[in-house]
Amino acid sequence: MTSTDDVLDSLVRTTFEVAGVLTRIGGEHDLSLTQLRVLGILRDRRARMTDLAVYLGLDKSTMSGLIDRAQRRGLLTRGKNPDDGRVVDVYITPAGLELAHRVDGEVRRALAPRTGRLTPEQLDQLVKLLGVVLIRP
Numbered sequence: 001m002t003s004t005d006d007v008l009d010s011l012v013r014t015t016f017e018v019a020g021v022l023t024r025i026g027g028e029h030d031l032s033l034t035q036l037r038v039l040g041i042l043r044d045r046r047a048r049m050t051d052l053a054v055y056l057g058l059d060k061s062t063m064s065g066l067i068d069r070a071q072r073r074g075l076l077t078r079g080k081n082p083d084d085g086r087v088v089d090v091y092i093t094p095a096g097l098e099l100a101h102r103v104d105g106e107v108r109r110a111l112a113p114r115t116g117r118l119t120p121e122q123l124d125q126l127v128k129l130l131g132v133v134l135i136r137p
Helices: 004-028 031-044 048-058 062-072 094-116 118-134
Strands: 078-081 090-091
Touching: 004 048, 004 090, 004 094, 031 062, 031 078, 031 094, 048 062, 048 090, 062 078, 062 118, 078 118
Parallel strands: none
Antiparallel strands: 078 090
């Protein structure tokens, strides 16, 4: 029978493996893990600065600096929220979206040798199990 230690060890090893791929690919594009996360989050939505900061576990000034750097690179921009003009949204630019898609493809190719070992049924099971693990209490 699998122990809690075995489960935790597997989760940690998987996290290290995936983080290593993300760190390497991000570094090739001069992006930190946090910047990769922001680009991934904003690929299909606008987000409030405050919501991004809370989700990423960053304070407001750190989030602002991160967005400033991405804005200088032309990857993200800020604008007024269409529903509440007092709120500042962050959204991805066409250049940022192109980079996000390129990085996504590179990550998929890098992880394919690992995920390619699984059958379609195993992939479905993995997605379902990770979904349960990732639900916040």
